[in-house]
Amino acid sequence: MSKIKFMFESSNIPLEMHKVRIVQKLNLLSVEDRLDAIDKAGNNTFLLRNNDVFLDMLTDSGVNAMSDNQLAAMMRADDSYAGSATFERLEKAVQKMFHKEFYLPAHQGRACENIIAQTFVKEGDITPMNYHFTTTKAHIVANGGTVVELIKDEGVIVESVLPFKGDMDIEKLESLFKQGTKIAFNRIEVGTNLIGGQPVSLKNMKEVAAVCKKYGVMNLLDASLLADNLYFIKIREEEYKDATIEEITKEISDCFDVIYFSGRKLGCARGGGIITSNKEFYDRMKNLVPLYEGFITYGGMSVREMEAMAIGLEETMDMDMISQGPQFIEYMVNELQKHDVPVVTPSGGLGCHLNAMEFVKHIPQDQFPSASLGSALYLISGIRGMERGTLSEEKNEDGSEHFANMELLRLALPRRVFTLSQVKYAIDRIKWLYDNRELIGGLRLYEEPEVMRFFLGKLEPVSSWQDKLVAKFKEDFGDSL
Ligand code: F0G
Numbered sequence: 001m002s003k004i005k006f007m008f009e010s011s012n013i014p015l016e017m018h019k020v021r022i023v024q025k026l027n028l029l030s031v032e033d034r035l036d037a038i039d040k041a042g043n044n045t046f047l048l049r050n051n052d053v054f055l056d057m058l059t060d061s062g063v064n065a066m067s068d069n070q071l072a073a074m075m076r077a078d079d080s081y082a083g084s085a086t087f088e089r090l091e092k093a094v095q096k097m098f099h100k101e102f103y104l105p106a107h108q109g110r111a112c113e114n115i116i117a118q119t120f121v122k123e124g125d126i127t128p129m130n131y132h133f134t135t136t137k138a139h140i141v142a143n144g145g146t147v148v149e150l151i152k153d154e155g156v157i158v159e160s161v162l163p164f165k166g167d168m169d170i171e172k173l174e175s176l177f178k179q180g181t182k183i184a185f186n187r188i189e190v191g192t193n194l195i196g197g198q199p200v201s202l203k204n205m206k207e208v209a210a211v212c213k214k215y216g217v218m219n220l221l222d223a224s225l226l227a228d229n230l231y232f233i234k235i236r237e238e239e240y241k242d243a244t245i246e247e248i249t250k251e252i253s254d255c256f257d258v259i260y261f262s263g264r265k266l267g268c269a270r271g272g273g274i275i276t277s278n279k280e281f282y283d284r285m286k287n288l289v290p291l292y293e294g295f296i297t298y299g300g301m302s303v304r305e306m307e308a309m310a311i312g313l314e315e316t317m318d319m320d321m322i323s324q325g326p327q328f329i330e331y332m333v334n335e336l337q338k339h340d341v342p343v344v345t346p347s348g349g350l351g352c353h354l355n356a357m358e359f360v361k362h363i364p365q366d367q368f369p370s371a372s373l374g375s376a377l378y379l380i381s382g383i384r385g386m387e388r389g390t391l392s393e394e395k396n397e398d399g400s401e402h403f404a405n406m407e408l409l410r411l412a413l414p415r416r417v418f419t420l421s422q423v424k425y426a427i428d429r430i431k432w433l434y435d436n437r438e439l440i441g442g443l444r445l446y447e448e449p450e451v452m453r454f455f456l457g458k459l460e461p462v463s464s465w466q467d468k469l470v471a472k473f474k475e476d477f478g479d480s481l
Helices: 033-042 068-074 085-098 109-120 134-142 171-179 200-216 226-236 245-254 280-288 288-292 303-315 317-337 369-380 418-434 465-477
Strands: 102-106 125-131 146-149 186-189 221-223 258-262 272-276 353-355 386-388 410-413 443-447 459-461
Touching: 033 465, 068 303, 085 102, 085 245, 085 303, 102 109, 102 280, 102 288, 109 134, 109 272, 109 280, 109 288, 125 171, 134 146, 134 418, 146 200, 171 200, 171 386, 186 258, 200 221, 200 303, 200 369, 221 303, 226 317, 258 459, 280 288, 288 418, 317 353, 317 418, 369 386, 369 418, 369 443, 369 459
Parallel strands: 125 146, 125 186, 186 221, 221 258
Antiparallel strands: 102 272, 258 272, 353 410, 386 410, 443 459
């Protein structure tokens, strides 16, 4: 985050501290073809073909831009099944970053969750966490455990000024521990994904760690979104404004017994892993790596990705690198707010989150407002976001809908991928959609998988609202794409 002042801009705009050297051509279909594409995808943005998408804001997972040094490192990968030098380099990078001794490689974040849940979660166990993530919860539940969310009440208030909405409620945590129920572990997710990429303060992590220590509970960190969280600690937490990113990372690491991450996010490559200094924990988890992932020196990852991840982790210590996402997101959030578009505030990491509960407040939750908004946005812009609302929830045991407490459409800004003019295009189309929000209608499921239905479920509009929206688009935009 270099300090660069503009002389003729009314407010500072985010400035890229990198240049683009490889490009990918984009495709923007006509609105008629977009209607056809979203219909074929069952109004589920996961099921769109990427060729039919203009700006892919589905996720930041595995699609962050890589650096020249990452690409260069890929060329020297040591492709051996066992004992690869590439693994040693990655292991060293992980150890240096987290100051912990043992690293278990895994092919992505949920693979780490599988190993952790199988090792530590037993039937009837409770796993408190600040907030759940979809795959995390699925693995814990699959092993007979239950997830209890102990985020502070303010964390789920969509519009707020609280700088660290991901913080855990310490009193709730302690009172849960006092009840003496069997706890598998406590989990903190930094850059808390499902509440809008909201950070956790280092102060809160230290308090959580102290309570876990007092009650002898293992403390686990999901560090997948650590890069954004590091930036926010540096910017928003007064006590750490002069600390280096390395120092902040070490202090975070010291709060946890076990850390895992998705390398599709942290380290801008494709992979993941589990880190600990606890030899007993390491030994218990170790044998599951060859069973589910691959040998202990590659864990299901390609060695080229491992080389890139090692460099990517090092680059995460650079403020220029980790500030890009949050600053672009902040710009997008601020511009949308000027037009009264309801968004999650304060702006977090990962992406800009539209508040569907407000944006389309006329759509009842059983008609999936976030998914409806996602379908409408694709239709009028070619932008694909991700539903993070009721469709992303698992249903109640009796088969009824479990309504999400937040209905969000996430517009991810993968790191260093989009230019400011592309972000401006997104803002322009979202503002137009907000002015025409009454035209957006609901969706109903016609194909519903039993678990994680947001990935593969198919929906149809409850009325002919999409035709009306297309007609209004053509009226206002004429022959523009
Ligand atoms: N933990 C968090 C906080 C995540 O955001 C993700 C993935 C995972 C774990 C699982 O990691 O995908 O490598 O298996 N989040 C992606 C997303 C899918 O789009 O937000 P994974």
